[in-house]
Amino acid sequence: MNAPFVPAAKPKPQTGHSACPHDCPSTCALEIELTPDGRIGRVRGAEENSYTAGVICAKVARYAERANHKERVLQPLLRTGPKGSTQFKPISWEEALDRTAEAFVAAEKKYGSETVWPYYYAGTMGLVQRDGINRLRHVKKYSGQHSTICVTLARAGYIAATGSLHGPDPREMAKSDLVVIWGTNAVHTQVNVMTHVIRARKERGAKIVVVDAYHNATAEQADMALILRPGTDGALACGVMHVLFRDGYADRDYLARHTDAPAELEAHLQDKTPEWAAAITGLTVAQITGFAHLLGQTKKHYIRLGYGFARSRNGAVNMHAATCIASVTGSWQYEGGGAFHNNGAIFHWNKTLIDGLDAVDPSIRMLDQSQIGPVLTGDAKALRHGPPVTALLIQNTNPMEVAPESGLVKRGFARDDLFTCVHEQFMTLTAKMADIVLPATMFTEHDDIYQAGGQQHILLGPKLVEAPGEARENHYVIRELAKRLGAKHPGFEMSAIEMVEQTLKASGWPDVATLRAQRWHDCQPDFDTAHYADGFAWPDRKFRFKPDWAGMGPDHEGMPVLPDHWLSIEPATDEHPFRMITSPARNFLNTSFTETPTSVKREGRPTLFIHPEDAAALQIADGELVRIGNRRGNIRIHAKHYGGVVRGVTVVESIWPHASFVDGMGINALTGADAAKPNGGAAFHDNAIWVRKA
Numbered sequence: 237m238n239a240p241f242v243p244a245a246k247p248k249p250q251t252g253h254s255a256c257p258h259d260c261p262s263t264c265a266l267e268i269e270l271t272p273d274g275r276i277g278r279v280r281g282a283e284e285n286s287y288t289a290g291v292i293c294a295k296v297a298r299y300a301e302r303a304n305h306k307e308r309v310l311q312p313l314l315r316t317g318p319k320g321s322t323q324f325k326p327i328s329w330e331e332a333l334d335r336t337a338e339a340f341v342a343a344e345k346k347y348g349s350e351t352v353w354p355y356y357y358a359g360t361m362g363l364v365q366r367d368g369i370n371r372l373r374h375v376k377k378y379s380g381q382h383s384t385i386c387v388t389l390a391r392a393g394y395i396a397a398t399g400s401l402h403g404p405d406p407r408e409m410a411k412s413d414l415v416v417i418w419g420t421n422a423v424h425t426q427v428n429v430m431t432h433v434i435r436a437r438k439e440r441g442a443k444i445v446v447v448d449a450y451h452n453a454t455a456e457q458a459d460m461a462l463i464l465r466p467g468t469d470g471a472l473a474c475g476v477m478h479v480l481f482r483d484g485y486a487d488r489d490y491l492a493r494h495t496d497a498p499a500e501l502e503a504h505l506q507d508k509t510p511e512w513a514a515a516i517t518g519l520t521v522a523q524i525t526g527f528a529h530l531l532g533q534t535k536k537h538y539i540r541l542g543y544g545f546a547r548s549r550n551g552a553v554n555m556h557a558a559t560c561i562a563s564v565t566g567s568w569q570y571e572g573g574g575a576f577h578n579n580g581a582i583f584h585w586n587k588t589l590i591d592g593l594d595a596v597d598p599s600i601r602m603l604d605q606s607q608i609g610p611v612l613t614g615d616a617k618a619l620r621h622g623p624p625v626t627a628l629l630i631q632n633t634n635p636m637e638v639a640p641e642s643g644l645v646k647r648g649f650a651r652d653d654l655f656t657c658v659h660e661q662f663m664t665l666t667a668k669m670a671d672i673v674l675p676a677t678m679f680t681e682h683d684d685i686y687q688a689g690g691q692q693h694i695l696l697g698p699k700l701v702e703a704p705g706e707a708r709e710n711h712y713v714i715r716e717l718a719k720r721l722g723a724k725h726p727g728f729e730m731s732a733i734e735m736v737e738q739t740l741k742a743s744g745w746p747d748v749a750t751l752r753a754q755r756w757h758d759c760q761p762d763f764d765t766a767h768y769a770d771g772f773a774w775p776d777r778k779f780r781f782k783p784d785w786a787g788m789g790p791d792h793e794g795m796p797v798l799p800d801h802w803l804s805i806e807p808a809t810d811e812h813p814f815r816m817i818t819s820p821a822r823n824f825l826n827t828s829f830t831e832t833p834t835s836v837k838r839e840g841r842p843t844l845f846i847h848p849e850d851a852a853a854l855q856i857a858d859g860e861l862v863r864i865g866n867r868r869g870n871i872r873i874h875a876k877h878y879g880g881v882v883r884g885v886t887v888v889e890s891i892w893p894h895a896s897f898v899d900g901m902g903i904n905a906l907t908g909a910d911a912a913k914p915n916g917g918a919a920f921h922d923n924a925i926w927v928r929k930a
Contacts, residue, residue, distance in 0.1 A: 249277050252700035253755045256296055257679035258825050259358035259386070261578065261690025262428045264288045264296070265756055268680060274701055276300050276680050285756060286407060287691040291431045295823050301832045303678050309660055310705025313673040319650050320668050329706065332657075332672050333713075336629070337720035339655040339671070343627040349377040350601055352627040355608065357385060359632030359661075359828065362684030362697055363590055364735045365710040368727070369631055371592030372714050375723040379625065380602040382916055385639065387578075389917035390546035393555025394577040396783035397563075399773030403576035404538065404568070404766050406691050410435040412538040412572035414530060416445045418558055419469060420542020423453035424822040426690055429540060430457065436572075443534070445527060447472065449545070449817050449921065450845065450887045451880025462527060464517040465882050466817050466921050467548040471801035473557035475513025476528040478505040480564050485532025487566030494771065495563050496778040497798075504798045516801050518882040537567050539575040544819065548922040549912045550802040556783055557799035563779045568767050578689045582759050585687070586742035589727050590735060606918040607909045609641040612648020628656045629717070631676075631710050634827045636665040637894055640907040640918050643869045659713055662831050665894055675707040682709035683733040685740070685751075692760035696736075696751040711735070789915025805922050806908065812866055812924035814850070814886050818903050819921070821889040830893050842897055845878035845887040846927065854927060861898065861930045866923065869905035872898040872930050886927065 249269040256264040265285035269277030279299045283290035312332035317323025327335075343351045354373045360366050373380065395401055409415050409432040422429035434457070436442035446458040447469065455461040464472055480486050481502045491498035510524040517524075531537055539562055546555045559575045567573035588594050601620040603611055610618035611625055619625070639645050649656065649669040658670040667673045681703040686695045703709075711732045718728040727735060737748045746757050764770055771777025781799065785792035796802050808815050823835035830836065844864060846856070856862055858877040863870055864886070873888065881887060894902040904920075912919050 252680070253282070254680060254697045254700060255686040255695035256292065257360040257362055257684070257686065257697065258296070258828060259361060260426055260825065261688070262288070262426045263361065263686050263688035263691065263693070263695060264292045264428065265693070265695055266292065266296075268700060270700055276303050276701060282755065285693065286758070287428060287688070287693065289428070289431050291428060293427045295825065295829050295832070295835055298832070298834055301834060302829065303680065305662070305831060307662060307831060308704060308707070309663060309667070309673060309675040310707060311675055312706065315671050322663065322668060324673065329708070332674055333716050333720060336657040336672050337717055340627050340721060343655065347623040347626060350379045351623045351625060352376070352378040352629070353381070353603060353611075353625045354378055354629045355381060355605070355633065355635065356631045357383065357605065357633035360679060360684070360710070362679065362686055363585070363587065363739065364732045365682060365684050366632055367587065367590050368711050368714045368735075369629065371590065371595070371725055371727050372718055372723060374592040374595040374597070375718070375725050376721060377597050377600050380600055382602045382604045384604055384606045384911065384916040385918050387543065388915055389548075389551035389912055390541075390543045390555050390577060392788040392915055393546060393552040394541065394559055396552065396556050396785065396788050397559040397780055398768065399780070401577070401581040402579050402761065402766065404574035405760050406576060406579070407432060408572045409433050409538050409540065410439070412436050412442055412536050413440060414443045414445065414534040414537035416447065416537060416539045417454055418447040418539060418541050419545025420540070421448065421452045421454045421544065421819060422542070423457070425820050429690070430454070443530065445530065447545070449881070449885060450819070452819070453822065455880070460527065460530070462519055462523055463880065463882060464519055465885060466815050467550055467554070467805040468517040468801060469545045469554040470550065470557040470799060471513045471516040472519065472524065473554070473561055474505055474508035474799055474801065475510050475524045476531065476561060477501070477564050477799070478508045479510060479525055479528035480532050480561075481505060483529065483532065485528070486564050490566030490569065491564065494568075494768070494779055495781055496776070497781045501560075501781045501798055531561065531565055535565070535567060536570045536572040537565070538572055541575060541577040544921060547918065547920045549804045549806065549919045551912060551917065551919065552788065552914060553796060553800065553802040560781055560799050563781070569769070571763065574767055579692050580689055582692060582761055583687045583694065584743060585739065587739065589738050589742065592725050592727060595725060604911055604916055606640055606916065607911065608635050608639045609644025609648055609909050612651065612654065613644050626653055626655065628654065630656065630658045630666060630670075631713070634664040634666045636669060637827050637891060637902055637904065640904050640909040640920065641868055642894070642902060642905040644909070659710060664827065674713060675705060677703045677707045677709045681707065682711070683731075683736060685736045693756040693758055694745060694751070695756040696748065698752065785914050789913065791911065791916075792914040795913055804913070806919070806924045808884055808924050812926050814884055814925050814927055816864070816886045816888065816906065816923040816925045817921035818888050818890045818907060818923075824891060827891050827893060830891070839889075842873050842888065842892045842903070843876045844873045844927070845881060846875050847881050847883045847885070848877040848879055850883055851875060851877050854929065856927070856929060863928050863930045864906065864925050866906055866925045868908065869901065871901050871903065871905055886925070
C-alpha cells in the first residue's frame with residue numbers, strides 16, 4: 237500500500253534585524269522578513285527597542301514594495317540622447333567607472349580640482365555609505381559641501397541656547413504631564429514621538445499642545461492646537477514668556493542659577509505682550525495666555541522642538557526663542573521636562589576614517605548644498621569666486637526636485653559642459669540628467685551603522701539579502717573611483733563592515749560582534765548630563781538668553797540680541813499676498829517613496845491648501861486648477877479649500893516629482909536658495925506667492 241502523499245512544508249521566512257536608513261529623526265529598529273527566494277517581505281518595528289517600541293510608519297512597513305520594485309535601476313547606463321530624456325544604453329561597471337574617472341581627470345586638468353563637486357545627502361543615513369563620498373572629496377581636494385538643506389537653521393538656534401546638541405531623554409515624553417510638539421508634524425514625519433506622547437496621555441492624563449502653521453494630522457491629536465502664521469514662532473515664544481514673568485510662573489531661583497541674563501530678558505519682554513504677539517501670529521490673546529498658564533501650572537512639561545518651524549529665514553532665532561521657554565519655567569529640572577531637539581552630540585563619533593578628515597585642506601572652497609542652482613548657473617558669489625563646477629558625482633539625493641529654485645537647478649544640469657555621474661536606486665529626474673547612471677543598493681543589501689538623532693541608539697544595519705541585478709553599494713563606487721583617480725587613504729582599502737568596526741573602536745563604542753548580538757546600543761547620558769543639571773555647555777555653564785550669533789556662523793549681522801520676532805522673512809505684499817509652506821507628505825519622505833504605487837495612491841495629487849474665504853475672494857472652486865507663483869517661477873496645481881490655515885497662508889504637502897504637476901515643474905520652483913542667517917539653510921517654509929485662476 238502506498239504511503240499517503242504529504243506535501244512538502246513551505247519554507248518559513250526568517251527574520252533579519254536592521255535600522256531604517258531614511259532621513260528621519262526616529263531611526264527605527266527594524267525586524268525584516270527574509271523570504272526563501274532571497275528578498276525582503278514585511279517590515280516591523282522592534283518591540284524590544286525602548287524608543288521604537290514596535291511602531292514604524294506605514295511607508296517603511298511596506299518597504300518590500302520599494303525594494304522589489306520593477307523600475308529599480310539594475311545596471312550601469314550611458315546616456316545616448318538629450319539630457320532629461322530616458323535615452324540610455326547599458327554598459328559595464330568597468331566602462332562606467334572608467335568614463336567617470338576620465339571625465340573628472342579632464343575637468344581637473346582644465347580648471348583645477350575644485351571644478352569637481354561630490355554632492356550627496358541623506359537618501360541613506362548610514363555613516364559609511366552616506367559619508368564616504370567625503371573621503372574621496374578630501375583626498376582629491378574636490379570642492380567641499382556645506383550641507384544646509386535640512387538641519388542648519390534648527391541646530392544653530394538650539395545650540396545658541398544650550399551650547400550642545402543634546403537634551404532630555406526622548407523617552408521621557410511618556411513621563412511628562414504636558415508635551416508641546418512645536419513645529420513638527422510628528423504623525424507624518426516621526427511617528428514614534430506620538431507613541432510616547434500618547435502613552436503619557438493614557439497613563440498620566442498628560443495634555444498635548446501642538447504649535448504649527450496648519451491644522452495637520454498631529455494637531456488633530458492635540459488638546460490645544462495653536463495654528464499661527466509661518467515664521468512667527470519667535471513672537472509666540474516671547475508673548476508666552478511675557479505672561480510667565482508677569483503672572484508669577486517664572487522660576488526665579490532657576491533663572492538666577494542657570495541662565496545668563498534673566499533680568500535683561502524680563503525687561504526686554506515688557507512690551508512683548510499677548511496683544512503684541514497676537515497681532516503678529518494670528519492667534520488670539522486668550523490662546524497665548526492660556527498656553528502660557530498651562531506651561532506655568534505644569535512643571536513637568538516637555539517641549540519637543542521640530543525642524544519645520546526653523547525652515548524660515550528667521551528660523552534660528554525662532555528655535556532659540558522657543559528653547560528659552562524651558563529655562564524661564566525651569567522645566568529642565570524635572571524628569572519629563574525640558575526642551576529637546578536632537579541628540580547628535582551624545583554619539584561622539586571619530587569619523588576620521590569614514591570622512592577622510594585627516595586629508596582635509598581648509599583652503600578648499602565650500603559650496604552651499606542648497607545653492608546648487610546658482611552654483612551650476614555660474615553665480616560668482618555661490619561659486620566663492622572660484623572656477624565653474626564642470627563635474628558632479630551625486631549619491632543619496634535628488635537635487636533636481638529637492639533643491640530650492642528648481643528653475644535654476646534645471647538650467648544648471650542642462651549645461652552641455654557639465655559631466656554628471658548619478659548613483660541611484662531609481663531613475664529620478666536627476667538621474668535622467670546624468671551622463672552616467674550607476675545602480676545603487678538599498679539598506680538591506682549592504683553593511684552600515686546608524687545613529688538616531690531623535691532618540692539615543694546606535695544601530696547596526698547588516699547586509700541581509702543580495703542586491704538585485706548589478707546594484708552596488710556607495711562604498712564600492714568610492715573605492716573604485718579612488719583606484720582610478722590615484723587617491724590613497726586607508727579607508728579605500730577596507731570593506732564597509734571593517735570601516736564600521738574601526739569607527740566603533742575609535743569612538744569608544746561596542747564592537748560589531750556585540751552589536752550583532754544586541755542589535756543596538758543605548759547611548760543616553762545620565763539625567764544630570766541630559767538635563768544640564770550641572771550647567772549648560774558654555775564656559776560659564778549658563779543657558780544663553782543672549783546668544784553669541786557670531787559663534788554660530790559668519791553671517792550674523794542684524795540678528796537680535798535677545799529672543800524676538802525677527803523681521804527677516806519673505807513678507808506677504810500686495811504683489812505676493814500669500815505665504816506658502818511646503819510641509820512633508822505622510823506617504824513620501826522627500827522624493828523617496830514617490831515611486832511606490834501605494835504611497836502615490838494615498839497622497840492623490842499635488843494640492844494647494846487654501847483657506848475657503850481666500851478662495852472665495854479669488855473665485856476659486858474647491859478642486860479647481862490654479863496658478864501660483866513669485867519672482868522665481870510659477871506652476872499650476874489643484875486647490876483644496878481648507879479651514880486649517882490662517883487666512884493668507886497656503887500649504888503644499890511635498891515633495892511630489894515634477895512629472896506629477898500639470899506643467900512638469902514642481903513646488904521647489906517657488907522656494908528660495910538664498911542662505912539664511914547665521915550659517916546658511918534653505919527656507920522651504922518661507923515663501924511669498926500669488927494665487928490666480930489658471
